[in-house]
Amino acid sequence: MRNSIRMAAQACAAVSSLSMILALATPAAAQSAVGDSAWPKVGTETQVDFEYDHLSPKHDRDGGALNIQAGQQTLIELDNRWSVSNLLTLQPMQSLQPGDHRVLADHGLFAEELFARWNNQRVNIKVGKFAQNFARAWYLTPGLYGQDIVGDYALGETLGAEAQVMLGDETFGLHQVSASAFMADRTILSESLFYNRGRLTRDAGGSANTSGLKSFVVSYDATNVPVGHAALDYQISLASLGHGVDGDKDERRGSAGFNFNIPLNGSVEETLRGRFSELRLLAEAVRIDSADGISGQRRDYLIGAVEYQRGQWVFDLTASDRRSMDPFAPAVHDKLQSVAIGYSLPSDMVVAVGLAHEVIGGQDGILVGLQVSQTLTTCDRCLIRGRHY
Amino acid sequence: MATSTLAGPFDTLFGSETSLPASAAVEPLHNPVEYRSENGRLDVTLEAKVVRTKVGKFEISAATYNGVYGGPVLRVKPGDTLHVTLINHLKQVTNIHFHGLSVSPKGHGDNAMKAIAPGESWDYEIDIPADHRAGLYWYHTHAHGFAERQLMAGLSGMLVIEGFQKAEPELAPLKERLFALKDFQADSHGDLYRVLKAYHRDIRTINGQLMPRIDIQPDETQLWRLSNQTANAFFRLSLEGHTFRIVGRDAAPVPHPETVNEVMFGPSQRLDVLVDGGAPGSYKLVSERTLTGPQGDEFPAQNMALMVVAPPASGEAKAAGLPASSQMVANAGSDMSKATMTGNRLVVFSSDDATGLFFINHRIFDHQRVEVKVPLGSVEEWTIRNSADELHIFHIHQAPFQVMSVNGVAQPFNGLVDTVTVPIHGEVKMRIAFTDPKIVGRFMFHCHILEHEDKGMMAQIEVFDPKVGPMPEGMQHDHNMGGSMAGAAMPMHDAAAAADTNVGR
Known part of the structure; x- marks a missing residue:
């Protein structure tokens, strides 16, 4: 399921200043040559979200925050096999707490991804900093708040290497197996500009914060498996994360999930009239044993989401559940239900509103938010798009 | 002199009208x-x-x-x-x-x-x-x-x-x-x-x-x-x-x-x-x-x-009309519904959000690779599957085809075409006759949304004479050509490289 509300972009008020940023971000070299065999080719894309969230806990003070979340992705294709990819992210470095009243506060800019890639369309190898291919709901769940709990188990901010191999042909969809070895990023890339979150150190502990590549993920991904005229994706993942200095046991993880895209009104004619409609279902379960490297500590996650798109409108419902078991503390049951409605404008701008009810650490809260987002492609393999024809 | 009063890049931000009255x-x-x-x-x-x-x-x-x-x-x-x-x-x-x-x-x-x-x-x-x-x-x-x-x-x-008009008087x-x-x-x-x-x-x-x-x-x-x-x-x-x-x-x-x-x-x-x-x-x-x-x-x-x-001006001849009740029945060519198929193939259109590339059978275009080799005389049924969340439009050079079904719904014979739009997550089945000796050689099939084609959604097919067999891998047509015009132009990759040296910017 595409995160069609999250994956959106920006407000008109910021367009002019954003254009300046984009102009700076577009490499000058990108305009200096033409030719299908002219390498490198550069692509840059910027996504900017403006979001206002208001938190109303039942037994505490209200809070509110106006934030920007921006991502600048650059892809440099060195030739038809090698490429380098970078994702710079600007976002608030602190989550919204009761009583907070923040306007564009605590924003830090950091390199979320920076890796080299080799691929021949059947084998794909990545080396560098990237998010691990473990579970998918943490980036696929739709809605303004759909990812709030499941974002926990994203394995981002890691350095390592990954190989992904395509199996067979696409008769029954695209099937791939991937394996990676990694560790937590403790390089300068773990710091951030503006609001500096500081460099991760070995002493900070945590899973995968090891002295070498002692963490591993193995995943099986099936994509676009035809089921009638719908498309099914599913993934099964296993992971082992080496324990940090504060742990006593390696963390073990398993996940299974699917998303199912079912066109309801999908004829060519209806699509062209803007009446395409599709139902998207998503479910995922994740178990983490020896969570954070502590033996006996366990977390279980379960998430389900339904998204309905009709033309420019998108409606999302999500429910997520987290159970934390600790041998020395009472079990905690956190949950979140959310709804969101989004509308895409002709410019690819998406305006969305969301509402969520959460119970976190036994405390009830209501979240209300408005998001305006825009994706801008500033350079699209632009070395082959020279000034002259 | 024309004015240069084109609107700015964001004038359609909210879908504002760009039409002339x-x-x-x-x-x-x-x-x-x-x-x-x-x-x-x-x-x-x-x-x-x-x-x-x-x-x-x-x-x-x-x-x-x-x-x-x-x-x-x-x-x-x-x-x-x-x-x-x-x-x-x-x-x-x-x-x-x-x-x-x-x-x-x-x-x-x-x-x-x-x-x-x-x-x-x-x-x-x-x-x-x-x-x-x-x-x-x-x-x-x-x-x-x-x-x-x-x-x-x-x-x-x-x-x-x-x-065209002679065929339908x-x-x-x-x-x-x-x-x-x-x-x-x-x-x-x-x-x-x-x-x-x-x-x-x-x-x-x-x-x-x-x-x-x-x-x-x-x-x-x-x-x-x-x-x-x-x-x-x-x-x-x-x-x-x-x-x-x-x-x-x-x-x-x-x-x-x-x-x-x-x-x-x-x-x-x-x-x-x-x-x-x-x-x-x-x-x-x-x-x-x-x-x-x-x-x-x-x-x-x-x-x-x-x-x-408007009625004809004075002195202007009255133009011809054709009543809506006119029952025209045109000869639309050969119906392949009952033809014997010599082969079946699957063509999958897909894309990768991370790289922005577009694929046919999960591969981008490579001028040195021939995806499909078909002996002359074949009549094949191809299934075109769209695995993307947007429309794609299939086109094959040289050989028109008959659309047999769309998303499993049989289509009446409506003439041969050279393009067909494939629904999102849908499939189109078509029949193609590779029986015309004139089309022997290598040519392309691709998505005709040219953004997609430029970014990889194209592949080569070779129709070969079964008595001779297909050309060796990597060989271009030019290598088979005699005569004075051979070599007057260069294969795509060489020409592109030459273009790089001529840019001068």
């Missing part, structure tokens, strides 16, 4: 310049060059053939020889594909693998078979990696093989109008954007004109020949208070004309439609807003032309 329709619709064959031959030189071109009130940096943004019209007859000398004055490689023709893909034929380097020229010698289907075709740049932008800049034109007396439908996205200086996106204003034209006037008499019926020569845009055309009678698709007459309120056709598709004048008055021809899916593009509505229905 009916009052702007002053200039009559003109046919682009035509070149007609004589004595069985058409010799024409096309110079591809950058020119500042006036389009309505705008002036843009176009790349045109012979300075004509709408594209020169080439008219030939079955059995003629079409000889085109292409001179490349551009700073990029370019070439020409003769879209829809069932002719040789080799050497100086319809060889879209050939790229003509900057400053070079190339002679295309196309022998149109005497039994070739008459109809509306077109020719356009097919330079992989550049095709989208070169086409948007104007490098295309209509190719008419005459005789009731059409013969009707006035024929040609519509080369193109679009461009340009900045305030008239330079085309490097990145073509919905937040730029997409301006669509007919024969290079904005909002022309189309005159018709009340009792008149006209044959409108619509050719979508845009890089990426789908059209959904409506005509106020009128219907269209579709009599041809992709150059082939349809067996039974279909009356519709709006016509929809994608990049590279052609439609022949009948339009009746009706009550005197003025009626807007509107390109309605179209979308191509959640991951696709949106094209805002635009007024394209104004049809003015």
Whole structure:
């Protein structure tokens, strides 16, 4: 399921200043040559979200925050096999707490991804900093708040290497197996500009914060498996994360999930009239044993989401559940239900509103938010798009 | 001098109207310049060059053939020889594909693998078979990696093989109008954007004109020949208070004309439609807003032309009409429903959000790889599957095909076509006869949304003589060519490399 509300972009008020940023971000070299065999080719894309969230806990003070979340992705294709990819992210470095009243506060800019890639369309190898291919709901769940709990188990901010191999042909969809070895990023890339979150150190502990590549993920991904005229994706993942200095046991993880895209009104004619409609279902379960490297500590996650798109409108419902078991503390049951409605404008701008009810650490809260987002492609393999024809 | 008052890049941010009003329709619709064959031959030189071109009130940096943004019209007859000398004055490689023709893909034929380097020229010698289907075709740049932008800049034109109206005599007396439908996205200086996106204003034209006037008499019926020569845009055309009678698709007459309120056709598709004048008055021809899916593009509505229905002026002859009750039954060619299939293939269109690349069977185009090898004499059923969240439009060179089913729903025989739009997460089954010895050689099949084609969604097929076998891997047609013209141009990859050294920027 595409995160069609999250994956959106920006407000008109910021367009002019954003254009300046984009102009700076577009490499000058990108305009200096033409030719299908002219390498490198550069692509840059910027996504900017403006979001206002208001938190109303039942037994505490209200809070509110106006934030920007921006991502600048650059892809440099060195030739038809090698490429380098970078994702710079600007976002608030602190989550919204009761009583907070923040306007564009605590924003830090950091390199979320920076890796080299080799691929021949059947084998794909990545080396560098990237998010691990473990579970998918943490980036696929739709809605303004759909990812709030499941974002926990994203394995981002890691350095390592990954190989992904395509199996067979696409008769029954695209099937791939991937394996990676990694560790937590403790390089300068773990710091951030503006609001500096500081460099991760070995002493900070945590899973995968090891002295070498002692963490591993193995995943099986099936994509676009035809089921009638719908498309099914599913993934099964296993992971082992080496324990940090504060742990006593390696963390073990398993996940299974699917998303199912079912066109309801999908004829060519209806699509062209803007009446395409599709139902998207998503479910995922994740178990983490020896969570954070502590033996006996366990977390279980379960998430389900339904998204309905009709033309420019998108409606999302999500429910997520987290159970934390600790041998020395009472079990905690956190949950979140959310709804969101989004509308895409002709410019690819998406305006969305969301509402969520959460119970976190036994405390009830209501979240209300408005998001305006825009994706801008500033350079699209632009070395082959020279000034002259 | 034209003004350069194009709107800024964000003027469609909220879907603001970009249409011209009916009052702007002053200039009559003109046919682009035509070149007609004589004595069985058409010799024409096309110079591809950058020119500042006036389009309505705008002036843009176009790349045109012979300075004509709408594209020169080439008219030939079955059995003629079409000889085109292409001179490349551009700073990029370019070439020409003769879209829809069932002719040789080799050497100086319809060889879209050939790229003509900057400053070079190339002679295309196309022998149109005497039994070739008459109809509306077109020719356009097919330079992989550049095709989208070169086409948007104007490098295309209509190719008419005459005789369509003879096959359906009731059409013969009707006035024929040609519509080369193109679009461009340009900045305030008239330079085309490097990145073509919905937040730029997409301006669509007919024969290079904005909002022309189309005159018709009340009792008149006209044959409108619509050719979508845009890089990426789908059209959904409506005509106020009128219907269209579709009599041809992709150059082939349809067996039974279909009356519709709006016509929809994608990049590279052609439609022949009948339009009746009706009550005197003025009626807007509107390109309605179209979308191509959640991951696709949106094209805002635009007024394209104004049809003015008025009685003939004194001294003017009464134009021919064709009653709506007319029952035309055209010969649409061979129905392959009962043909014996010699093979089945699956073609999967997909894309990768992370890299922005588009795939056929999870591979991007490689000029050295032949994806499909088919012995001459084969009749195959292909399944085209769209695994993306946007429409794709399948096209194969040289060999027209019959659409058998869409998403499992059987389709009645409606003539052979050379393009078909594949629904999102859907499948189209089609049958293709590789039985014509003239098409032996290597050619392409691809998505005709040229953004997708440029980014990889293209593959090669080779139809080979089973007595000889396929060509060795990596070999180009040119290596099989003798004669003085061999080597006058270079394979795509070499030409592209040469272009790099000629940029000088």
